[in-house]
Amino acid sequence: MATGQLALTVLMGVFLIAVAAWLSRVEDWRSYAPLSGGGGYRRDTGTAHEEKPAGLIRWLTTVDHKDIGILYGLYGTIAFIWGGLAVLLMRVELASPAQDVIELSMYNGLLTSHGITMLFLFATPIIAAFSNYFIPLLIGADDMAFPRINAIAFWLLPPAALLIWAGFFLDPLTGGQIQAAQTSWTMYTPLSAEQANPGVDLMLLGLHLSGVSATMGAINFIVTIFTERNDKVNWANLDIFSWTILTQSGLILFAFPLLGSALIMLLLDRNFATTFFTVGGGSPILWQHLFWFFGHPEVYILVLPPMGMVSYILPKFAGRKLFGFKFVVYSTLAIGVLSFGVWAHHMFSTGIDPRLRASFMAVSLAIAIPSAVKTFNWITTLWNGKLRMTAPMLFCIGFISNFIIGGVTGVFLAAVPVDLVLHDTYYVVGHFHYIVMGVIAFGVFAAVYYWFPIYTGRMYQRTLAKWHFWLVMVGTNLTFFGMLILGYLGMPRRYATYDFNPAITPMQAITALHQLATVGAFIIAIGMAIFVWNIVMSWMEGPVIEDGDPWSLKDTNQHGHEWHWHENRVNRSIVAADGGEEEVATDGGEVADE
Ligand code: HEM
Numbered sequence: 001m002a003t004g005q006l007a008l009t010v011l012m013g014v015f016l017i018a019v020a021a022w023l024s025r026v027e028d029w030r031s032y033a034p035l036s037g038g039g040g041y042r043r044d045t046g047t048a049h050e051e052k053p054a055g056l057i058r059w060l061t062t063v064d065h066k067d068i069g070i071l072y073g074l075y076g077t078i079a080f081i082w083g084g085l086a087v088l089l090m091r092v093e094l095a096s097p098a099q100d101v102i103e104l105s106m107y108n109g110l111l112t113s114h115g116i117t118m119l120f121l122f123a124t125p126i127i128a129a130f131s132n133y134f135i136p137l138l139i140g141a142d143d144m145a146f147p148r149i150n151a152i153a154f155w156l157l158p159p160a161a162l163l164i165w166a167g168f169f170l171d172p173l174t175g176g177q178i179q180a181a182q183t184s185w186t187m188y189t190p191l192s193a194e195q196a197n198p199g200v201d202l203m204l205l206g207l208h209l210s211g212v213s214a215t216m217g218a219i220n221f222i223v224t225i226f227t228e229r230n231d232k233v234n235w236a237n238l239d240i241f242s243w244t245i246l247t248q249s250g251l252i253l254f255a256f257p258l259l260g261s262a263l264i265m266l267l268l269d270r271n272f273a274t275t276f277f278t279v280g281g282g283s284p285i286l287w288q289h290l291f292w293f294f295g296h297p298e299v300y301i302l303v304l305p306p307m308g309m310v311s312y313i314l315p316k317f318a319g320r321k322l323f324g325f326k327f328v329v330y331s332t333l334a335i336g337v338l339s340f341g342v343w344a345h346h347m348f349s350t351g352i353d354p355r356l357r358a359s360f361m362a363v364s365l366a367i368a369i370p371s372a373v374k375t376f377n378w379i380t381t382l383w384n385g386k387l388r389m390t391a392p393m394l395f396c397i398g399f400i401s402n403f404i405i406g407g408v409t410g411v412f413l414a415a416v417p418v419d420l421v422l423h424d425t426y427y428v429v430g431h432f433h434y435i436v437m438g439v440i441a442f443g444v445f446a447a448v449y450y451w452f453p454i455y456t457g458r459m460y461q462r463t464l465a466k467w468h469f470w471l472v473m474v475g476t477n478l479t480f481f482g483m484l485i486l487g488y489l490g491m492p493r494r495y496a497t498y499d500f501n502p503a504i505t506p507m508q509a510i511t512a513l514h515q516l517a518t519v520g521a522f523i524i525a526i527g528m529a530i531f532v533w534n535i536v537m538s539w540m541e542g543p544v545i546e547d548g549d550p551w552s553l554k555d556t557n558q559h560g561h562e563w564h565w566h567e568n569r570v571n572r573s574i575v576a577a578d579g580g581e582e583e584v585a586t587d588g589g590e591v592a593d594e
Pocket residue numbers: 186299300302303345346364365367368371406407409410411412413414415419422423424428431432435436
């Protein structure tokens with residue numbers, strides 16, 4: 001057995017060296033893409049206009065930030081569908097108290113996979129889809145600072161997903177020897193250290209890979225925003241979305257390597273008999289500290305960019321500039337710094353020193369202040385504005401209203417006495433889903449619709465987009481408000497079955513609320529099916545956009561850099577179709593009167 005493993009390891013090593021050698025020999029494999037570095041912003045370099053190869057080869061070899069953005073988008077969508085199907089199965093199981101649809105071990109596997117997939121394989125990559133595509137356009141750069149690192153960061157993700165999901169595929173193939181990990185997304189020790197299932201190791205390795213990917217991306221964004229800005233873009237007029245991506249990248253840089261180290265320690269505990277997290281000798285609580293020192297910043301890594309998207313998009317349809325722009329930037333930075341000081345609010349019930357608990361409570365309550373500053377700025381931007389209820393605008397408003405519920409429930413949980421009652425109940429699940437589904441996903445939907453004309457050259461079907469909004473808005477509130485009440489009634493989280501003493505909590509109420517949540521989840525699923533259909537169909541055959549300003553942003557003087565780029569492209573293609581002047585068709589530079 002041991003020699004077999006050794007041989008396999010050597011074989012894999014040789015294979016990796018062969019791949020690296022091959023890659024280093026393939027000359028100029030990205031020669032069709034814009035030159036990187038150099039700091040210039042003119043697009044008149046010779047290589048920039050060479051044609052891209054066609055078909056699959058293009059997508060496998062591309063280093064163009066726009067292509068990579070689209071790859072991230074496709075990847076995030078696939079992950080969202082996987083995570084969504086997992087949770088629908090769980091919700092079906094929970095519609096009745098007994099275990100009747102899936103095995104309990106399957107439920108635990110789905111629970112783990114849902115959480116990990118949504119956070120690491122959907123939310124992080126889907127934000128990267130927009131930052132990769134739009135940050136260079138917004139700051140007037142040719143491309144990212146390191147286009148090849150950009151491509152590598154993306155291509156680490158498919159193997160990461162395969163490793164994370166591996167247990168599901170290998171279970172039938174190995175006769176149950178390797179199963180899906182059943183650790184929940186927090187991977188708490190000692191459970192995760194003692195679960196004798198190689199599926200856990202595969203998942204930990206996959207997670208590690210996704211962390212490496214995110215860190216590489218973060219470094220790239222920091223360098224890009226610092227060094228690749230167009231002469232006219234300075235810190236004072238840098239757009240709000242770029243600010244949030246810069247902050248997010250800083251958080252990733254400090255948080256993800258820490259997760260990576262903790263994952264390695266856990267792998268060592270599992271496979272090499274170290275005792276970092278063991279009950280005898282080590283400390284399971286150490287895992288919680290390390291995990292949450294990463295985990296709390298992670299929630300802001302996910303929420304800051306959608307906040308940036310909404311801060312960017314909302315003013316366009318309110319017909320006025322973002323109220324208190326500077327304070328939105330400051331509050332972003334403040335949240336970024338504070339987010340590293342609140343991790344132990346996830347550990348109030350672990351028996352840590354009460355004085356420590358009180359200080360973490362104080363910092364957690366303080367973090368609500370910059371969050372509220374943002375919320376008031378959005379509301380003030382809407383105030384007396386000329387609102388246009390387009391799909392992106394609807395999602396922005398839904399975002400704000402869900403954020404208020406998600407944020408206020410967070411403040412409740414940050415209070416130690418409240419948390420001791422509600423910890424590990426459905427109240428917590430309701431709280432963070434208001435944020436992750438009601439806020440993060442809503443911000444992403446707003447961005448998908450707002451920028452649709454740029455990345456597809458076409459327009460989406462507006463009626464379907466509004467159906468999408470109303471279905472997910474109603475579904476989200478049904479599902480997760482139901483969960484808040486379930487939590488008050490004492491329903492613990494992470495269980496596949498439930499049974500209550502009627503003297504304490506009426507079973508009918510619990511069952512009815514679970515059924516409500518299940519109905520809500522299916523309403524969300526219908527909305528999402530309409531969304532995917534709309535995006536795919538409109539991308540293929542939606543009406544072509546020939547207007548450089550499809551949202552009429554010039555009327556309110558809010559025509560940003562990316563729409564400028566879009567306008568140039570539209571004009572270029574019209575000129576080219578006319579057989580017009582060469583210079584205009586090939587110049588592609590910024591318009592002088594910008
Ligand atoms: C703004 C974006 C936010 C996101 C994305 C978010 C996300 C989350 C997540 C994912 C969890 C569950 C962790 C687990 O699996 O156990 C959680 C729990 C918690 N959140 Fe938030 N949250 C946000 C805002 C807040 C705010 C503003 C506060 C406090 C002021 C807060 C306080 C808490 C507390 C105390 C818990 C722990 C509850 C418990 O397990 O007992 N959150 N949050």
